[in-house]
């Protein structure tokens with residue numbers, strides 16, 4: 417199937433920054449108890465619903481996939497960037513990571529108990545979100561959960577030459593209400609939401625949103 421145009425730009429960007437990204441964010445969750453609380457609640461809900469496969473979509477170097485596995489889930493990661501996938505496999509040899517796009521996963525309907533997108537829908541343009549959420553709805557079992565983390569804001573930022581790499585990319589910042597509305601329209605109504613202020617140690621410049629939704 418032909419892939420949407422924006423995907424090749426994402427792949428190029430993350431292939432270039434993979435090693436630096438992994439070094440910078442590998443232990444980030446340790447200092448973010450609220451973020452971990454959302455992951456813990458998600459894991460508990462999935463386990464209480466009987467467990468089953470959980471996909472970390474846009475997994476990057478696999479740090480969140482490994483965290484989910486540590487919470488007792490059967491987690492695997494999918495990412496568009498071959499460099500990210502190679503790095504995730506090297507770092508977490510006991511886990512499964514696949515190259516692919518979350519917009520079109522080669523997987524039958526209703527075969528995931530959970531989906532996590534941790535700062536990875538931020539590169540999907542607004543007009544493509546409805547079809548992305550329809551794909552998540554297709555993949556989840558009825559009663560399955562999805563967890564989304566993203567930056568809050570109104571305008572995308574354009575990141576040019578991060579850390580000296582000759583790449584650039586749009587990072588979409590969104591209002592939680594906007595994303596929640598699209599999720600509800602896709603049959604994934606939001607069950608819980610958390611917004612928090614930017615971390616005061618300088619890594620974050622915007623408030624952060626976490627939405628937990630459930631397939632009806």
Ligand SMILES: C[S@@+](CC[C@H](N)C(=O)[O-])C[C@H]1O[C@@H](n2cnc3c(N)ncnc32)[C@H](O)[C@@H]1O
Pocket residue numbers: 423426427430441473474475476477478479480494495496497500516517518519533534535536537539540
């Ligand atoms: C900001 S990084 C976050 C990585 C990881 N979730 C984490 O928190 O460390 C965004 C990741 O999403 C991936 N990504 C973006 N769009 C994607 C898509 N359509 N399918 C699969 N991966 C995608 C990128 O390749 C990149 O690795």
